[in-house]
Amino acid sequence: MFRLFNKTSKMERLLVIISFLFILLQVGLELKIPDYMSDITRLLQEPGTKTGDILTPGFKMIGLSLASFAASIIVGYFAARIAAGLTMRIRGEVFQQVTDYSTSEIQHFSVPSLVTRTTNDLTQIQMLIAMGLQVVIKGPVTAVWAITKIAGQNWQWTAVTGVAVFFLLVMLTLIMVFVRPKFAMVQSITDNLNGITRENLIGIRVVRAYNAEKYQDAKFEGANNELTAVNLFAGRMMSMFSPVMTLVSSGLTLGVYWIGTFLIQDAVGMDKLTVFSNMVVFTSYAMQVVMGFILMTMIFFILPRALVSAQRINEVLDLQPSIQFTDKEVETTDVKGKIDFRNVTFAYPDAKNPVLHDVNFSAIAGQTVAFIGSTGSGKSTILKLIPRLFEISKGSLKIDNHDVKEYPQDELNDIIGYIPQKPVLFSGTIRSNMEMGTSKAYPLDDEKINRALEIAQAKSFVDEEPEGLDANVAQGGTNFSGGQKQRLAIARVIAREPEILIFDDSFSALDYQTDQKLRSILKEELPETTKLIVAQRISTIMDADLIIVLEEGHVVGSGTHKDLLAKNQVYQEIAYSQLSKEELAHE
Ligand SMILES: Nc1ncnc2c1ncn2[C@@H]1O[C@H](COP(=O)(O)OP(=O)(O)OP(=O)(O)O)[C@@H](O)[C@H]1O
Known part of the structure; x- marks a missing residue:
């Protein structure tokens, strides 16, 4: 007292x-x-x-x-x-x-x-x-x-x-x-x-x-x-x-x-x-x-x-935050958008057993890396470690050749654009949601906002709103559908122009066509940006440059869709449970 x-x-x-x-x-x-x-x-x-x-x-x-x-x-x-x-x-x-x-x-x-x-x-x-x-x-x-x-x-x-x-x-x-x-x-x-x-x-x-x-x-x-x-x-x-x-x-x-x-x-x-x-x-x-x-x-x-x-x-x-960020600026390198996971093991705080074991993978600028596996296999957890929402227990996690711990919080958040499983919108307007926070792309003008909305396939429904960008957003974005919320959340992150985009099951509420359109426009418009995608639908990830297959926190396979379909049993099971052999071959 x-x-x-x-x-x-x-x-x-x-x-x-x-x-x-x-x-x-x-x-x-x-x-x-x-x-x-x-x-x-x-x-x-x-x-x-x-x-x-x-x-x-x-x-x-x-x-x-x-x-x-x-x-x-x-x-x-x-x-x-x-x-x-x-x-x-x-x-x-x-x-x-x-x-x-x-x-x-x-x-x-x-x-x-x-x-x-x-x-x-x-x-x-x-x-x-x-x-x-x-x-x-x-x-x-x-x-x-x-x-x-x-x-x-x-x-x-x-x-x-x-x-x-x-x-x-x-x-x-x-x-x-x-x-x-x-x-x-x-x-x-x-x-x-x-x-x-x-x-x-x-x-x-x-x-x-x-x-x-x-x-x-x-x-x-x-x-x-x-x-x-x-x-x-x-x-x-x-x-x-x-x-x-x-x-x-x-x-x-x-x-x-x-x-x-x-x-x-x-x-x-x-x-x-x-x-x-x-x-x-x-x-x-x-x-x-x-x-x-x-x-x-x-x-x-x-x-x-x-x-x-x-x-x-x-x-x-x-209670001090368990994750402390440095104030020292990190030395800039020419490497942009590179991620390295080396023998990363992770256990949630207060949990007895790790949920990730010796995870290894790398992604370079412009690549799309996708994660697939049964529920609870640790896909979302891997993504949460990159913006340091949780701290790895063992191993090393590097971004652009620097350990994630070397980055000040603002800088790390500028590099990474993370879209969580459940999109979060704040009460205000579409514009206020798009403009919130700071990044190297700020201040945002209408042109930048509209481009981000267009890439995220959100422009059409925003244009339909009588007030356009000034349309009201209720607390939690409850006046938008699940898919619309996801697209607005994606647009908000794209507008920040990060080097790495992380989509944690962010396409789940999109219909097949919008999902496909969004992925292809991301590839075209943001060729330099590294994209990490967790998805349940094989169709969402099958054209990724690298697919990581997870089972109970272990990486049990990695490669392209073609490689994995030919050699990896876990991937085959997931793939065949969703699409027929013909569809998979056709895709
Ligand atoms: N905040 C948390 N605290 C403690 N344990 C957690 C937490 N979040 C997830 N877990 C546990 O970690 C494991 C991996 O969860 P994760 O969310 O990464 O799985 P996932 O592969 O993304 O699953 P889904 O496809 O269902 O989203 C699960 O066993 C889960 O119970």
Whole structure:
């Protein structure tokens, strides 16, 4: 928590000090009020006191109350400013950190948990500062200051106040013991709830199509009930809190007055009035002591959750991306678009066994290298290693004769154009999607964008949009078909003019004709660009310069379609399962 508070700016620290002074002022003013009450009771005892004499201390009491009210408004204003400013900064840092994460760190936390940490957890911190600054400082200051005011007074009254304070301390301890662990659970339950909600929303069509609403409802209900139970528990504790506090403060007043009756009875003559006056003033101060403890108790309702949230935010800020990039520019060579895999072995983080074993292959500029194999054989994994989405475990991976680790991130991303299995479009327009990011081809003009769209076979449907390039793209590109999304994603990468294009099953949603057209135009228009293609359809890869056949992470064959069809059993099985001998021979 303190680590997060360290992120406050100089201005915010100054505001904390000013707030502290205003809180002192507020408490001082509030504790001055009983003095005037004492004056009034003294004046009432003196014979010949007129109403006008009481008005002066009366107005002073009103003035003090108003001044204290103004001071509390100022503290509230500053607290809100500090809370909003600090959390804005931390939110930015968390977002930045998550942006730098590699896939394995995102997998480590899970997406819903990262969303909760950036939103809900930060709200807890914001609440703690906004409400807590008043409560944390004001509670102890009021309690201690009020105790010094009544110290040395009648011991019987002090003893009753001591009993009330003891009772409050017991309450504080009980809250710490019982409520804190429950609050610690809330955030992880919220993660779970977010995860289920997210999954349900993403898969809503599947849920409906399979009549699986009840199944999903049951999953949601479990998490929902768990959260409700914790909230109910906290609510019940809170509902007990207020009556218990009233009971303590009323009991204290009653105790002081009850003892007072005996003291007044025992006093003689004018002393009776003095004891009565002291009793009224003592009660006011004793109430302030109780109020101080009530404020301190309130913080224990906010603090446990905020502590857990702070820890969860720190976890995100502390976890350094497992893949670090150098800042040093790599020495440029004449070699462009060359890829070398030498004995590359790879295991996913936290996995026991490698999914790739001793993979060897090379590709040079302009070549098309294709990967084929059964599902789970490691085709996509090979492609993910090239832009360093994951780090190889053993062996060497070179691009243009330099190890991939020698490249700064921007440079590597300029060289490689990677199109993932699931195309990702962002909300905005077609143009904003095309123009996002930077590369050596930037800034992009309409001519460059249109050329990229044309190569990707996307120009025709973009032209059909009334707004053309300015047509709206919904979040996730949901207003485009699967094939259209794939083509827009391909166009976006082509516009960057990378040396190496990586297509991870990017033609799967295209019809046979578009697939063929796209591949032949890629060959014609981008003859210098190295193309790596993972595809399920043999027809998509059969004209590649080199085909790598994978089985359970091992390369079990490589060569051209003709070579493999003649010699490689795995390739033959895949090929014959999709096309007839005549079709294969014809192609
Ligand atoms: N992010 C991941 N974390 C852990 N294991 C993974 C991850 N992604 C893939 N795997 C595992 O790695 C193996 C290879 O997966 P990969 O996606 O490379 O296969 P693929 O040949 O591309 O399959 P497909 O054709 O079905 O896309 C699989 O056994 C899979 O379970």
